[in-house]
Amino acid sequence: xxxxxxxxxxxxxxxxxxxxxxxxxxxxxxxxxxxxxxxxxxxxxxxxxxxxxxxxxxxxxxxxxxxxxxxxxxxxxxxxxxxxxxxxxxxxxxxxxxxxxxxxxxxxxxxxxxxxxxxxxxxxxxxxxxxxxxxxxxxxxxxxxxxxxxxxxxxxxxxxxxxxxxxxxxxxxxxxxxxxxxxxxxxxxxxxxxxxxxxxxxxxxxxxxxxxxxxxxxxxxxxxxxxxxxxxxxxxxxxxxxxxxxxxxxxxxxxxxxxxxxxxxxxxxxxxxxxxxxxxxxxxxxxxxxxxxxxxxxxxxxxxxxxxxxxxxxxxxxxxxxxxxxxxxxxxxxxxxxxxxxxxxxxxxxxxxxxxxxxxxxxxxxxxxxxxxxxxxxxxxxxxxxxxxxxxxxxxxxxx
Numbered sequence: 172x173x174x175x176x177x178x179x180x181x182x183x184x185x186x187x188x189x190x191x192x193x194x195x196x197x198x199x200x201x202x203x204x205x206x207x208x209x210x211x212x213x214x215x216x217x218x219x220x221x222x223x224x225x226x227x228x229x230x231x232x233x234x235x236x237x238x239x240x241x242x243x244x245x246x247x248x249x250x251x252x253x254x255x256x257x258x259x260x261x262x263x264x265x266x267x268x269x270x271x272x273x274x275x276x277x278x279x280x281x282x283x284x285x286x287x288x289x290x291x292x293x294x295x296x297x298x299x300x301x302x303x304x305x306x307x308x309x310x311x312x313x314x315x316x317x318x319x320x321x322x323x324x325x326x327x328x329x330x331x332x333x334x335x336x337x338x339x340x341x342x343x344x345x346x347x348x349x350x351x352x353x354x355x356x357x358x359x360x361x362x363x364x365x366x367x368x369x370x371x372x373x374x375x376x377x378x379x380x381x382x383x384x385x386x387x388x389x390x391x392x393x394x395x396x397x398x399x400x401x402x403x404x405x406x407x408x409x410x411x412x413x414x415x416x417x418x419x420x421x422x423x424x425x426x427x428x429x430x431x432x433x434x435x436x437x438x439x440x441x442x443x444x445x446x447x448x449x450x451x452x453x454x455x456x457x458x459x460x461x462x463x464x465x466x467x468x469x470x471x472x473x474x475x476x477x478x479x480x481x482x483x484x485x486x487x488x489x490x491x492x493x494x495x496x497x498x499x500x501x502x503x504x505x506x507x508x509x510x511x512x513x514x515x516x517x518x519x520x521x522x523x524x525x526x527x528x529x530x531x532x533x534x535x536x537x538x539x540x541x542x543x544x545x546x547x548x549x550x551x552x553x554x555x556x557x558x559x560x561x562x563x564x565x566x567x568x569x570x571x
């Protein structure tokens with residue numbers, strides 16, 4: 172019993188166990204994701220390239236393989252994103268306003284500044300301006316993967332700050348996708364989605380704790396949303412918001428709560444299968460036609476500069492301002508150089524940036540290719556620079 176008591180005591184002082192679990196599995200998943208992206212680039216520039224691109228275009232039933240990955244598999248990833256947002260806001264690290272201020276402002280700066288940088292570069296080409304949101308996203312798995320490689324040099328408070336920032340950033344990306352990257356709407360299908368949501372809400376209110384009814388209706392909801400014109404992945408987030416969460420003040424990570432059960436079940440699948448498959452399917456870009464001149468094309472340059480310059484200026488600038496103005500405190504045991512290093516890592520925008528790029532330029536393959544090159548160049552620059560700064564940053568010893 173005493174060990175259990177100590178575990179509960181530790182939980183109050185240290186990050187929640189669900190968060191610790193997420194940090195370790197997302198960090199490991201980030202390393203797998205790096206490998207899958209590198210493999211995709213290698214395959215796309217090898218004799219297998221033709222087979223790779225043809226396979227992605229192959230239709231399996233109503234959708235191509237690429238669409239099954241980006242619309243169906245990624246809906247499960249968005250379900251996890253929604254579950255994390257809901258849990259952190261109601262029962263976790265974003266439960267109180269003081270907890271939300273620093274990551275909230277950092278996420279705001281980290282979304283607005285890259286979008287402005289991209290818009291400034293693309294101001295004279297209206298056709299590419301719709302990609303403004305591509306560099307606004309942060310890839311938590313990649314960023315935590317880099318932190319994992321650095322080991323204990325980075326204080327836990329910064330890992331929690333980065334996770335909270337990325338969760339708020341994901342919420343922003345979900346809203347952007349729903350509001351700005353929606354095709355023609357089908358009212359009957361939207362009506363069907365609305366009715367399904369109402370039934371799901373009824374299950375929640377009736378106190379149904381079993382997950383199967385929610386997941387079964389979740390598939391129906393996904394089908395309606397897919398046909399409605401709103402991006403199908405939004406169904407994952409909507410379903411997450413309905414999954415019941417049992418609050419428990421003394422022990423924030425109640426293992427019997429339906430939301431926790433589902434989150435723990437989905438997490439490893441997302442980290443070690445869904446995201447690597449997405450990375451492998453979408454990072455493959457043929458470098459054959461890429462010239463140094465292409466790096467100066469508005470889309471490539473806008474995305475790369477948005478991620479590398481916009482993110483660090485936005486995140487670090489807003490954190491600095493918030494602390495100087497007395498709105499929030501700097502993460503515990505973290506020096507300014509370490510905060511700056513993490514701000515650089517926020518510019519790793521791989522998964523969400525590629526995802527928004529596919530939505531923004533769905534009908535123009537050459538702009539899609541430019542987006543991929545911009546995302547890869549910008550993200551790689553942020554990973555290398557962020558890792559260097561964090562490795563060289565003077566560590567602040569945590570009090571014993």
